[in-house]
Amino acid sequence: xxxxxxxxxxxxxxxRAVPRLIDLPDTSMWIDYDAEADVLYLSFRxxxxxxxxxxxxxxxxxxxxxxxxxxxxxxxxxTR
Numbered sequence: 001x002x003x004x005x006x007x008x009x010x011x012x013x014x015x016r017a018v019p020r021l022i023d024l025p026d027t028s029m030w031i032d033y034d035a036e037a038d039v040l041y042l043s044f045r046x047x048x049x050x051x052x053x054x055x056x057x058x059x060x061x062x063x064x065x066x067x068x069x070x071x072x073x074x075x076x077x078x079t080r
Contacts (some may be wrong), residue, residue: 028044050070059074
């Protein structure tokens with residue numbers, strides 16, 4: 001989502017998420033959202049090159065390369 005497309009309420013939601021985002025272990029992150037599928041993709045490495053993925057019961061898929069988490073896929077993201 002382009003920053004220019006953010007609405008006022010969206011900016012507030014992003015700002016409320018900032019404390020959680022800065023607590024993540026990586027300093028660089030790429031965020032992609034597929035509105036049609038309602039899926040949020042967080043990548044901590046580009047390219048991820050995940051060697052393993054684990055679907056959790058809470059609808060989050062954790063992507064790993066060895067012991068390192070390289071990304072997350074969050075299903076039904078708008079309801080979280």
